[in-house]
Amino acid sequence: MSVLSKFQEALVCLQAGRVTLPYPAQAQPVPAKFRGRPIFDAAKCIGCAGCANNCPAREILVFDVCQEVRILKYLGRRCTYCGRCADVCPEKAIIMSHEFENATDAIADIQQQIELFMSTCQRCGRCFKEPSPLEQLKLKGYRMDDLGNERWIYRSKAFLDEEQTVDDVNIELD
Amino acid sequence: MFARDKLNLLKAKFSSAILRADLPADNRLYVFVEPRAIKPVCQHLFRDLDARYVISIGADDRPYSGQFLVAHNFAFDRDHLLCSVLTHLPADNPRLDSIAGVVTAANWAEREFRDLVGIEPVGHPYPKRLVLPDGWPDGAHPLRKDFAWNQVPEGFDDEREFAFDEPPEGCMVVPFGPFHPTLDEPAHFRLYVEGEMVRGCEYRGFMVHRGIEKLAESVLTYNEIPMMAERICGICGCVHNVAYAQAVESAATIGVPPRAEYLRTIMLEIERLHSHLLWVGLACHIVGFDTLFMQSWRIREPIMWIAEKISGNRKTYALCLIGGVRHDITPELKAELRSILDKLEAEWTPVVTAVLKDKNLQARTRGVGVADKTACKNTGLVGPVARAAGVDIDCRRDHPYAAYDRVDFDVITADGGDVWSRVVVRAKEVFESIRIIRQCLEKMEAGPMQAVIKDELPVGRLGLSSVEAPRGESHHFVITGENNRPRRWRVRAPTYQNLQGVPAMIKDQQLADMTISLGSIDPCFSCTDRLETVDLRTKAVKVWTPEELVKMVRAKTT
Known part of the structure; x- marks a missing residue:
């Protein structure tokens, strides 16, 4: 019976015909829901840092230059395009684009940085409306990630205790 | 009771x-x-x-x-x-x-x-x-x-x-991996070979142990871990994603809405379809039957596309959060998924019919890499490896989760315990997956996709969850903790147990059967080691250190 099965297998191949796509000469359109490179919209962003607090890859950093100016930086290196930042953004300032050809030898092509003017409610840390207690902000007040070295500074404790609040006040005085 | x-x-x-x-x-x-x-x-x-x-x-x-x-x-x-x-x-x-x-x-x-x-x-x-x-x-x-x-x-x-241990008397050491032409992922076996026969081996793996359990219990939070859990495996990531979420839900007694349970079931079965078709292709590739390798991957491709349409990505679905799922299936997607399943069934049937009678393939895989019932029990083998040996276990039926208690399906078993039986089991399981997805699409009710979580999760509770991955039972253990993250999260991938069965499978068989025996458990590991080169003229052996390799690579690129 083996000969017959070989014929059957050959038939499977012949019926299939040519299936190779002409990529990269011509790219297939991606589905509407495709999660590509996230794009940050500075006009919509309110600087709540909800995305930074819920990024599993820790690829979004926040740094407060002073009371009024907050910098948000997207590093784009380990980003897995899970789309959680876009999910939790209360202002829908992040969209998961349809860009997937993101290979580059200059990481700056991928990175985004937005500078935000922050008005007064910055210290309450509650402008981010979390979907559930599992997403709530773990750091209130000032955020001091290391933008220069693209390092995320996160305390091993998730919630600020008394001592750390004092440290934050010191930063303000500086 | x-x-x-x-x-x-x-x-x-x-x-x-x-x-x-x-x-x-x-x-x-x-x-x-x-x-x-x-x-x-x-x-x-x-x-x-x-x-x-x-x-x-x-x-x-x-x-x-x-x-x-x-x-x-x-x-x-x-x-x-x-x-x-x-x-x-x-x-x-x-x-x-x-x-x-x-x-x-x-x-x-x-x-x-x-x-x-x-x-x-x-x-x-x-x-x-x-x-x-x-x-x-x-x-x-x-x-x-x-x-x-x-x-x-x-x-x-x-x-x-x-x-490394000394090889037994009369045996040569043949290093197998971490780089090997037919092994896609790195693991290092030191095979003790006597003539052509393998007499034993020592395994050295965990070369890319990334410590993600540590990361989870010290850095990440409950709802971030699912996205990382998914990256444990490039083939059955969704399994870990669901298993983690279920373990936490079981610890914190969070009820998942029925629609979310159906969606989890559908995505898990879509993943099984893609994984089994991929494996059948790879197994054929390992034994040199590239025709079927190409065809089963061609048949698999529409599954990847529908997964991308539902979840936004071909493979990493990023599906679960604690208490629910993130992606819904719209009526249009439902219809499309149905037609893709019909086409898949129509295309897979002739392939299976032909393969089950293929004498060449059987000659290459029958009696190879045998693990019998006793071996399954002693080394805790799971999944298709156990089912191919007649051990009737399947977490979907035995420890029902998501919506598996509401669908009807058969657990496929065989009794050879060899590589051939594993081919048969996996080839037939494809049809069961199609059955399950069809029933889910039929029964799925409208409703919320996410449970409402009002309070922080309780501390110090234990949670267990077993999910049937394409390659066997994936087991997650969680102790809930403070600061919005678990105290301890332990992942046991199915390959963890199945790899331990490999030494027994390859013992006293031909060296050439090593690759397919190992391939037949559908192993899932990854990484890098050192490289050894032999100068054929002088017979000088040089072991390259990681530093030398890095230097060599950099010298070429600059």
């Missing part, structure tokens, strides 16, 4: 040693015993009550209870019960009787907690380093709570070499 029955059986025999027992549900049993009783209790469960060994977990519980914690997990598959035997060990002297002597399958797990948590399994038959890299200093245990997640231990020695 089964949980209580088993507890009564244990109480009758070990009443004085049982300190506490929790029965949070009828399918979960947590028994806390005294350390001295751990070995007899496990032996009783494994041998007399015929439980299946799942995994052992070591945890540093000192910040909370002042003690170390060890759990041995067992499954009663016919009774739909997952059972955990736990014991606390003193902080100053974490030693425990090894159970690997009576439960062979616990060999790796005990060596793992010895490496990572520093709990000494006393009397372990082969107490050799398993997980930690070669240069890691003795006495540094990264999963202890006083060891920071980003800490590099003092005394890390790049030069230190791993001490």
Whole structure:
């Protein structure tokens, strides 16, 4: 019976015909829901840092230059395009684009940085409306990630205790 | 009732040693015993009550209870019960009787907690380093709570070499992997070969142990971990994503809305379809039958596209959050998925018909890499490897989760125990997956996709979850914790147990059968080691160090 099965297998191949796509000469359109490179919209962003607090890859950093100016930086290196930042953004300032050809030898092509003017409610840390207690902000007040070295500074404790609040006040005085 | 029955059986025999027992549900049993009783209790469960060994977990519980914690997990598959035997060990002297002597399958797990948590399994038959890299200093245990997640231990020695065992008398050593033309992922087997016959081997793996359990319990939060859990595996990521979410839900008693359960089931089965079709292709590729490799991958492709349409990505679906799912299936997608399943069924049927009669393929795979029922029991083999040996286990039926209790399907078994039987089991399971998805699409009701979570999750609760991955049972164990993250999260991928069965499978067979025997468990590991070159003219052997390789690569690119 083996000969017959070989014929059957050959038939499977012949019926299939040519299936190779002409990529990269011509790219297939991606589905509407495709999660590509996230794009940050500075006009919509309110600087709540909800995305930074819920990024599993820790690829979004926040740094407060002073009371009024907050910098948000997207590093784009380990980003897995899970789309959680876009999910939790209360202002829908992040969209998961349809860009997937993101290979580059200059990481700056991928990175985004937005500078935000922050008005007064910055210290309450509650402008981010979390979907559930599992997403709530773990750091209130000032955020001091290391933008220069693209390092995320996160305390091993998730919630600020008394001592750390004092440290934050010191930063303000500086 | 089964949980209580088993507890009564244990109480009758070990009443004085049982300190506490929790029965949070009828399918979960947590028994806390005294350390001295751990070995007899496990032996009783494994041998007399015929439980299946799942995994052992070591945890540093000192910040909370002042003690170390060890759990041995067992499954009663016919009774739909997952059972955990736990014991606390003193902080100053974490030693425990090894159970690997009576439960062979616990060999790796005990060596793992010895490496990572520093709990000494006393009397372990082969107490050799398993997980930690070669240069890691003795006495540094990264999963202890006083060891920071980003800490590099003092005394890390790049030069230190791993001490491999001496091969038995009359045997040559043939290194297999980490780079091998037919092995897509890295693992290193030192095969002891006598002529053409393999007489034994030593395994050195865990080359890309990334410490994500540590990351989860010190850096990430509950809802971030699912996205990382998914990256444990590039083929069955969704399985880990769901298993983690279910373990936390089971610990925190969060009910998942029915629609989310159906969506989880559908995505898991889509993943199984893609994985099985991929595996059949790869297995054929390994034995040199590239025609079928191409065809089964072609048939698989529409599955990838529909997954992308539903979830936004071909493979990493990023599906679950605690208490629900993120992606819905719209009526249009439903119709499209149905037509893709019809096409898949129509295309896969002739392939299976042809393959099942293919004498060449059978000649290459029959009687190869045999693992019988006893081997399955002793080494805790799971999934298609066990089912191919006639061991009728499947978590989808035995420990129903998501919506599997509401769909009808058959568990495919075979009785050869060899590679051929595994081909048959996987080829036929494709049809069962199609059946399951069709039923889910039929029965799925409208409703919310996410449970409402109003409070922070309770602390110190235990959760277990078993999910049937394409390659076997994937088991997750969670202890909930403070600061919005678990205290301990232990992942046991199916390959963890199945790899331990490989030495028995390849023993006393031809060297050439090694690749397909290993390939037949659908192994899932990844990484890099050193490279050895032989100058053919001078016969000089040079071992390249990682530094030299890095230097060579950089010299070429600049």
